[in-house]
Amino acid sequence: DRQTLVAVLQFLRRSNLRESEEILRREARLLGDDLGAAALSPAGAGLLGAPGGDADSTGGEALLSRVTAAAAIAIGGSAATVASSSPGVAAVAAVPPGKGGARARVAGSLGPRLTSRAVSRGRFASFFRLSYKLLPYANVFAVGGGVVVEDQPDVSAVLSAYNQQGDPTLYEEYYSGLKHFIECSLDCHRAELSQLFYPLFVHMYLELVYNQHESEAKSFFERFHGDQECYYQDDLRVLSSLTKKEHMKGNETMLDFRTSKFVLRISRDSYQLLKRHLQEKQNNQIWNIVQEHLYIDIFDGMPRSKQQIDAMVGSLAGEAKREANKAKVFFGLLKEPEFDVPLDDEDEEGENEEGKPKKKKPKKDSVGSKSKKQDPNAPPQNRIPLPELKDSDKLDKVMNMKEAARRVRLGPECLPSICFYTFLNAYQGLTAVDITDDSSMIVGGFADSTVRVWSVTPKKLRSVKTAADLSLIDKESDDVLERIMDEKTASELKILYGHSGPVYGTSFSPDRNYLLSCSEDGTVRLWSLQTFTCLVGYKGHNYPVWDTQFSPYGYYFVSGGHDRVARLWATDHYQPLRIFAGHLADVTCTRFHPNSNYIATGSADRTVRLWDVLNGNCVRIFTGHKGPIHSLAFSPNGRFLATGATDGRVLLWDIGHGLMVGELKGHTDTVYALRFSRDGEILASGSMDNTVRLWDAVKAFEDLETDDFTTATGHINLPENSQDLLLGTYMTKSTPVVHLHFTRRNLLLAAGAYSSQ
């Protein structure tokens, strides 16, 4: 067999396509072996790593690996094509290693001609597909696969996913056939099966575009794009602008969409129904696509209702697989360190934490929590290294505690007062706001690349004196910390120049010594708030950085940008410590968990991911938003996460179980700001529709049903209680709300820029 095949291939080199076809077919029937077509169908995703290619290019050895990779990726177990050519494939694969190079050249010569042969292309595609798959078995992979280095190997790999092709004119038939089937199915199954429409539509359209059937693609789009769900309209608009194959190459998000599998959660009954239907028909392109591009997460149980499904879908990659949300997450808080602080006299009216009767002599006042037991949900103290507490930090904690004693207890009967800081004359240039934890300073990042810091209290901003002056002061005096400050330049406003693009994110450090700002120029800058100068520029993202935040303990900070990753940095490393890659589109919002062990990122691909700082793994994926996410807030107890997006909904998530536990509807425009009150009783949300809304968080999180079915499948029936949870709506005249902050005494501060239209 091998020798004949070798002969065949050598002959092929010298002959044209038609003859080689004949020969191979003959040989194929001789061998008559259906080499595990079934085994090949799930092979698609696994072979993505190899460079693929478009059949138009004419590199020699390169082409074999490319085409075969392409073919392999495009394997969809298409019954018709596989059956006829698998024997031929087996033949090719069995060719001894020595002929690897020759084969490559052969494939190379065949490659360009593939394009011209519509009918046979399908067969050859599968031919090469299977040959590629078998190459590893035959141990010839090294030669073919190792060769290549494409300029854009990954792009080609992705694009080659569409090398397989059915008849372009029949695509509309296939799609409408499926549509008809689904619409005629039982009600209980229809909702679930309707999830198939969108990914199938997109993949079929892209296949047509890739294979350069522009007119068919257009008519396909025209006919069916109106049937899709309304929340996919933005994607469809982008898709409508992709009419040629060249357009696909530049669009990273669409490319990622192709390589990643769209996840659908379907009950077993519905799935059986679908599978039976698709397998009955022959030559069905849809079954190919389903197998190649969709990951169907099957669960046992009742099919979901349309309402349940609508709550969870919407992201660019479908829903999240159930096992993606099963990792253990330490959502508890770290124990506060205990240290002795002498109580001042004025504190005697404050509540003593221990509740003991007050005595005259100074008592130990421990800042830490009382319980000696480790919270099982809290991470170990040294799971990630954290900076030690300095004296100034301890003083700050004492101050925090004193303020906490005077804190107003909020609730449905006791709503917070809201103090709104309006930025005037910003001419739509205000792009980021942050307020320090003790509410003493407010910073604004602007589109003119400046960062402006204001003092909110009557105390002005002072910078440290210059070195010459510092040498003149008396270092032994008691008030040396006051003397080092320069009175002459004290002012309420300091402007920081340095960025070369609009500043999209700002963050104060917890100890108020540093300020971070991230900008469209791709850098994150660290500014000192003692000298009001720039200290470091962290370069890593080469694309706009959309958000940054300091860790609650200082020292670490996270940034997320257009390059679809979030990075964890430490102030004393010029390179990131961790890179969190996985999102399909820009990372628009990044927040630390209160225990600093996890980072939540919201993205333009409409998912929220929770990452572990220790090892960079993604431990949770939350889908359900229908637009890019712009705000995230962790509850103070660390158990829950609130997210807000351009769809105007605020979603609440239980981190421990990985479930959606609430949906707050009410805003009509993007929710740009979310904040929990200091004890977690109230959730405040601010939006582009010029309102601040207060929601009852205690009520939203009580009575969570977490029975076995829910935890197993992740499906929860959300009660329609948004109106009950809404405690108040407060409108500004025409100022979108960009930032919210609860002071230590539970006064709500809000910030936004007045826009006159």
Next chain:
Amino acid sequence: MEPAKMASPKSAPKDAQVMAQILKDMGITEYEPRVINQMLEFAYRYVTTILEDAKIYSSHAKKSSVDADDVRLAIQCRTDQSFTSPPPRDFLLDIARQKNQTPLPLIKPYSGPRLPPDRYCLTAPNYRLKSLQKKVSSSAGRITVPRLSVGAVSSRPSTPTLGTPSAQTVSVSAKVGTPVSLTGQRFTVQIPSSQAAVKSATPTTPTVQNVLINPSLIGPKNILITTNMVSSQNTSSESNPLKRKHEDDDDYDNL
């Protein structure tokens, strides 16, 4: 591209109407009118660049006229150069895996401000920021205010208003360290006759006294003019003829 039926004003040229239609097709409904101009300019510049490149390629290939392949090649080369896109996903996953394998470094206690090694910091700038009226006053109109040399003047803004473009003050700390940027709303008003360069020339007072502010139209500021400072400023100015020259340049710029 079909000509748009709807458009902005009827007098808009055909190109602008086409661009408006494109924006509409892509779902952009609200935009400032000058966006169309910017898009048209971009389109024109892009197309001419591509076509010029294509001409070069076709003449290199000794062809008589430019054909589609030349244009395709030109587009491909320019795309790699100007419109870079972020790295592809598996590359990112790969480097992420490498980065995430190293454990988090331990933190040394009591080490002062935690910053990277000096060569990666910006703590030693070799420049100072001078007055930035040019940047600031571009939007608002310029008013020539009769100039009086004034000493330390500070006006007190009533609210933390932003847009009053307070000019960046001149940081004229002569020799020492980090530039101190002043942002009070201060005025320098100079008497044309005296042409005094108001600078705090003495090295021991690093703070800047004068600021050339864009006299904006937004609102009058409270000005405290301490006239007794004038004489001292005059003397200091005479002692620095060189610096005065700088000031003169700025004056001309402001006029």
